[in-house]
Amino acid sequence: MTLATDPSKPYRPDALVVGGGIAGMQSALDLADQGLKVMLVERGPSIGGHMIALAKVFPTLDCASCITAPKMSASSHHDNIKILVNTEVQAIQTINGVHHVKLLKKATYVNFDKCIGCRLCEYACDAEYPDPLEEGLGAKRAIGVAFTNAIPQKAVLDPELCATCGTCARVCPTDAIEFDQQPETVIVETDAVVVASGFALNSLNVKPQYNAMRSKNIISGLTMERLLAPHGPYGRVLRPSDGKIPSSVAFVQCAGSRDASIGVPYCSRVCCMYAIKQAMLLSGALPIADITIYYMDIRAFGKGYEEFYQNAKAMGVNFVRGKVARIDPVDDGDLLLHVESTEDAENFLQQHRHDLVVLAQGMLPEWDMSGTTPVRRAPDGFVATPMLTSPTATTAPGIFVAGVAAGPKDIVDTIAEAGAAAMQVSQYLYQKRSIAVDQTQAAVLVG
Amino acid sequence: MSDKNGSIQQPGTQDLDLVCGTPEEEEALLEADATYMKQLAAVKQQLERVQQQRSDLPPEVRxxxxxxxxxxxxxxxxxxxxxxxxxxxxxxxxxxxxxxxxxxxxxxxxxxxxxxxxxxxxxxxxxxxxxxxxxxxxxxxxxxxxxxxxxxxxxxxxxxxxxxxxxxxxxxxxxxxxxxxxxxxxxxxxxxxQIKLPNHRKALVIGGGIGGMKAAVDMAGRGLLVMLVEKSDRLGGRLNERGRVYPSEKMASELVTELIQKVRANKNIEVLLNSNVTSVNGFIGNFRTVITGPFGPAGATESTDALVGAIVMATGYRPYVPRDGEFLYHQDPCVLTTPEFIQFLQSLDARTKDMVYQGRTIRSLAFLHCVGSRQLDGVHEPQSDGTLNTYCSRVCCSTILQQALAVRERFPKVRVYDFHRDIRTYGRGEEDYYINASKAGVVFFRFNGEDPIKVERNGHAGGKKAAPLTVTVKDALTWGEELEVPVDMVVLGVGMMPSHIEDLVESIKLPTGEDHFLQEVHPKLRPVEVAVNGVLLAGTAQGPMNIQETLNAAGAAAVKAASMFAKDVVELNPFVAVVDASRCTGNAICVTQCDYEGALKMVEVEVDGRKVQRAEVNAGLCSGCGACVPVCPSRAIDVDGWRLDQYDAMVDGLVADSAHSQCGVEELVHLG
CATH class of the missing domain: 3.40.50 (Rossmann fold)
Structure with missing residues (x-):
């Protein structure tokens, strides 16, 4: 028996995937390749998730775009995948085994059917603001395509920033700008859902003793990714406060994880490796800079990770086992780290001066679906996965989870889990529909 | 200084002389040069002939x-x-x-x-x-x-x-x-x-541990046929040797039983115990395999053939076995590996108040991390084959802390010491074991990889006060102080190594990494596939993983099989040998050179009323390796997509201006 639904009926996906990051895309592709119809729902203006903004990825040091962009492209060209961007899942209600997913299609003020992605509106727009995709370092216009490789290549207008001058509408060659567009709520029925809603990072200020609010040179790991990306905001590594080329960079690990005092007792699982990776990339970009990683434990557990760590040590990256107690901004934008080192008995309370500091923030769930959906969360805030032999099954039948929505994970583990979630979905659908067929046959027999 | 002609050599001319040599040498050189020039001219002529033969003008392209x-x-x-x-x-x-x-x-x-x-x-x-x-x-x-x-x-x-x-x-x-x-x-x-070939929608899963069972259950649950081959007499694999598993704290047997029930309940899964896959031939969609084993209770060895479309490698891992004497392993009865210790703890009667092993009352216990993992060149002794396990085995930290905590909870009087390099409780729910072990009084020591710990005997058999073993550590938590910790028992946190599947690696031509685990094509683009199409990886055959990661890898492998089986046919790249029957003289040299059984054979055809032998290619079995091409004296066989005229053109492109340091655009242009 085939799993695909009847093509003559109106569009009803076999499965709806929440989140267009790497987990959501991989789940969607693995479902679509089996002949199932998938709706991929993304809140932002483009699919690609956090991964498309990364520089290179460990342990292979492939450029992140080289992995993500083709998966984005494959998702967008797949006959069985329908992508909705600028759309939020507001609620899921399950009635007789059918999930009714309430979607809010946000107003983009651009008619996507007409927009050809020429970006003339973007070039003409005068309203500039810090680009969130560049972690605020680059500038972006009030209207425009999210980024060069965005999918879809459609302009989106941000009403908060728009000066309503109307220039975009005048330059648009296809009359795609619609200032009166309204948000729209639609309900999509589907038999299965994959929650791949990813992560947010806790605030840089979550530990006030690190004084991140007092210095532009205390940055997040994601900001460092953009600084390192060859197509990043500056095209090179410069520190944000004054554009100085950093000569001494510090990575402060566990700055938002493994810390019960801030409510994140768990390990965020990726920070050790991305810090090591960034340190390696920095040694390439800034050959004379000193790079120090302050850590509690180096958790290089994945395939090839330990070897990656040992390489970084051999390359001269400085590893200091010690907890950073406090960070004080000092003259010239530099930062003084007060460190309790476990390596030097004579001098264990140390102070080190650096000109750029990267805080390893903790990973938090991006979306709280409890209350609006039948999915329950575990005490750590991530989706609860109680099934012993099906790690991607949630508390709600027919709803599965993939990636960081079910706890911090690196890209490799996320991709495997996304495949596993897709497999659970197709099994669930197969069994559900087999039973449906059996019941129909039984009804015929009884009748 | 004089040469053999008796002339006095001027200082400073030595170098020149060395180059020019004596008149005889010069003559010899000139002769050699002339020979070389002749050879070169001949090669050039030959090249020109080849180029003329090829075609006068290269085809027009855009x-x-x-x-x-x-x-x-x-x-x-x-x-x-x-x-x-x-x-x-x-x-x-x-x-x-x-x-x-x-x-x-x-x-x-x-x-x-x-x-x-x-x-x-x-x-x-x-x-x-x-x-x-x-x-x-x-x-x-x-x-x-x-x-x-x-x-x-x-x-x-x-x-x-x-x-x-x-x-x-x-x-x-x-x-x-x-x-x-x-x-x-x-x-x-x-x-x-593309070459389109029938797709046999049946998967062969090798290994009946949780990875193999999960992959089988997932595929069968989706309506696919599965053959599950397990070499031992029971399903469950390594988990059969385990007690409670982290982080669920459920019994491993509960997990194994759940999967076995799902396997047994699904009529799409055929389980073969006591069986080995002894031969694999063919390609994606069409693997011809032979499975050998005593399938019946009688125990007689028998074989069966199976034609399957995909092979799932769920062959798992084996625990690292310390060398005799490594941390006194096999020299002191109370030096155990983690699997041995887990078995021992499980064997203890629930009412037992004392921990007694081999007659020794265990009052203090040391857990050593990274035994057989994270090995460093120049620090750790290589294994017998000269290799080091440089990788982290991923599960040992949490396993040790779970066991350490279990000992403290069950035998509160037993002192528990933990010797680690880094604590890697990275997974969901795993950090709690570290936190709780600390709270429960487990004492932690930390050492650098370059300063390994030592385990030595004290010389006395463990009286009331003195423990028989001493663990010596340069403890990083007390700024490198050398500490001696007396203990009654040492548990070695052994890492994972790939199972002995050398025969399968050989017969399926599976790629392995430096760590000897099976090697995926790409960790992010094709994480559960290997370079041999149609072969998938489910679990620790690929590298260390915990239970949840193994289950996910198995699911990921299953989904790839399901996608593959969604098509009626398998499509292969058409880079296979093709025979130009008009040139083939039937000498069969190509067949003798072919490494792929059945890919090339001689068939009888009729030419001008005469029955002659001609080579014929089975596109499905041909790997396109090209071994047949250079041996054919009449250039009658070639590989599509990589034809000889294409190689000629590539070489021309590569050498276009090799004599010049700057790229000669003219020459490249001239090429066209």
Whole structure:
């Protein structure tokens, strides 16, 4: 028996995937390749998730775009995948085994059917603001395509920033700008859902003793990714406060994880490796800079990770086992780290001066679906996965989870889990529909 | 100083003399030179003849060349703009463009629209390794209705900008030459069709541990047929040796039983115990396998053939076994590995108040991390085959802390010491074991990999006060102080090593990594696939994983099989040998050189009323290795997509200006 639904009926996906990051895309592709119809729902203006903004990825040091962009492209060209961007899942209600997913299609003020992605509106727009995709370092216009490789290549207008001058509408060659567009709520029925809603990072200020609010040179790991990306905001590594080329960079690990005092007792699982990776990339970009990683434990557990760590040590990256107690901004934008080192008995309370500091923030769930959906969360805030032999099954039948929505994970583990979630979905659908067929046959027999 | 002619040599002329030599030597040199020149002339003549034979003029083509910056991965080293400028001058090149990411959707759109608008009939993308994105670009070319085999990918990243980072000019020249070679090859490319072969929708799962069972249950639950082969007499694998598992704290047996029930309940799964896969031939969609074992209770050895479309490798791991004497293993009865210790704890009666092992009352216990893992060159003794396990085994930290906590909870009087390098409780719920073990009074010591711990005997048999073993550690938590910790028992946290599957590795030609685990194609693009199409990885055969990760890997492998089986046929690249029957003389030399059984055979055909032998290729079995090509005296056999005339053209492209340091555009142009 085939799993695909009847093509003559109106569009009803076999499965709806929440989140267009790497987990959501991989789940969607693995479902679509089996002949199932998938709706991929993304809140932002483009699919690609956090991964498309990364520089290179460990342990292979492939450029992140080289992995993500083709998966984005494959998702967008797949006959069985329908992508909705600028759309939020507001609620899921399950009635007789059918999930009714309430979607809010946000107003983009651009008619996507007409927009050809020429970006003339973007070039003409005068309203500039810090680009969130560049972690605020680059500038972006009030209207425009999210980024060069965005999918879809459609302009989106941000009403908060728009000066309503109307220039975009005048330059648009296809009359795609619609200032009166309204948000729209639609309900999509589907038999299965994959929650791949990813992560947010806790605030840089979550530990006030690190004084991140007092210095532009205390940055997040994601900001460092953009600084390192060859197509990043500056095209090179410069520190944000004054554009100085950093000569001494510090990575402060566990700055938002493994810390019960801030409510994140768990390990965020990726920070050790991305810090090591960034340190390696920095040694390439800034050959004379000193790079120090302050850590509690180096958790290089994945395939090839330990070897990656040992390489970084051999390359001269400085590893200091010690907890950073406090960070004080000092003259010239530099930062003084007060460190309790476990390596030097004579001098264990140390102070080190650096000109750029990267805080390893903790990973938090991006979306709280409890209350609006039948999915329950575990005490750590991530989706609860109680099934012993099906790690991607949630508390709600027919709803599965993939990636960081079910706890911090690196890209490799996320991709495997996304495949596993897709497999659970197709099994669930197969069994559900087999039973449906059996019941129909039984009804015929009884009748 | 005098030479043999008796003339006095002037100082300072020695060097010159050495070069010129005596008149006799000079003569010999001249002769050799003349011979060389003659040979060279002969080679040149031969080359000219070959070129004349080939064709007078290369075919007309319309090529689009796309050069990728790869964000900077390439363009930081290779002058991509100059590459585009130079290759655009090669005859037949209609357009040569530079793109930041050719593989992105806008990048692919550029190619497809150029094909349609500029009537291109050949495409070159100069970017990364074809293993990464050949499929991507073949797809893009197909979308523009161009035959995907009229596409060539040139690797100017791994083989260019990355390998020659310190030689930008050289890398730029290399890129130009490699592209020129690809254009040469494309001139002689012909449209090819994928080989379509029947797809046997049945999977063979090798290994009946949780990875294998999960993959089998997932595939069968989706309606696919599965054959599950387990070498031992029961399903469950390594988990059969375990007690409670982290982080659920459920009994391993509960997990195993749940999966066994699912396996047994599904009529799509055929389970073969006490069985081994003894032979594998064929290819994706069509693997011919032989499974040997005493299938019945009688125990007689028998074999069965199975034709399957996919093979799932769930062959798992084996625990590292310490050498005799490594931390006193096998020298002191109370030095155990973690699996042995878990068995021991499980064997203890629930009412037992004392921990007694081999007659010794255990009052203190040391757990050692990283035994057989994270080994360092020059610090750790290599294994018998000379290798080191440089990797982290991923599960040992949490396993040890779970056991340490269990001991403290059950035997509160037993002192528990933990000796670690890093505590890697990375997974969901795992950090709690570390926190709770600390709270429960487990004492932690930390050592650097370069300063390994020592386990020694005290010389007394463990009286009331003195423990028989001493663990010596240079403790990083007390600033490198050397501490001696007396203990009654030492538990070695042993890592994972791949199971002994050398026979399967050999017969399926599976790639393994430096760590000897099975090697995936790419950890992110094709994480559960190996270079042999149709073979999938489920679990620790690929590398250390915990239970949840194993279950996910198994699911990921199952989904790939399900996608593969969604099609009626398997489509293979058409790079296989083809025989030109008009040239074949039937000497069968090619058949003797063929390594792939059944790929080449002689068949009887009728030519001019005579029955003669001619070579015939089985496209499904041919690997396209090309071993048959050079041995054919009549050039009657060739490999599609890699024909000899294409090689000739590639060589021409590569050597176009090797004599000059600067790229001779004229010469490249002359080539066309």
């Amino acid at each position: 090529v689009g060349v796309y050069i990728c910056r790869c964000g900077g991965n390439i363009s930081d080293v290779v002058d991509v703009e100059r590459v585009a400028e130079v290759v655009s001058l090669i005859p037949g090149v209609v357009t040569a463009k530079v793109n930041t990411f050719c593989c992105s959707d806008p990048g692919q759109q550029t190619i497809t629209s150029d094909i349609l608008e500029q009537n291109l009939d050949r495409v070159v993308v100069a970017s990364c390794s074809p293993s990464l994105h050949e499929q991507t670009f073949r797809g893009a070319v197909s979308r523009a209705n161009l035959n995907p085999y009229l596409y060539e990918q040139v690797n100017i990243r791994e083989q260019g900008s990355w390998a020659h980072r310190h030689d930008p000019e050289g890398a730029t020249q290399l890129a130009i030459h490699m592209i020129s070679a690809a254009i040469g090859k494309l001139r002689y490319s012909i449209p090819l069709d």
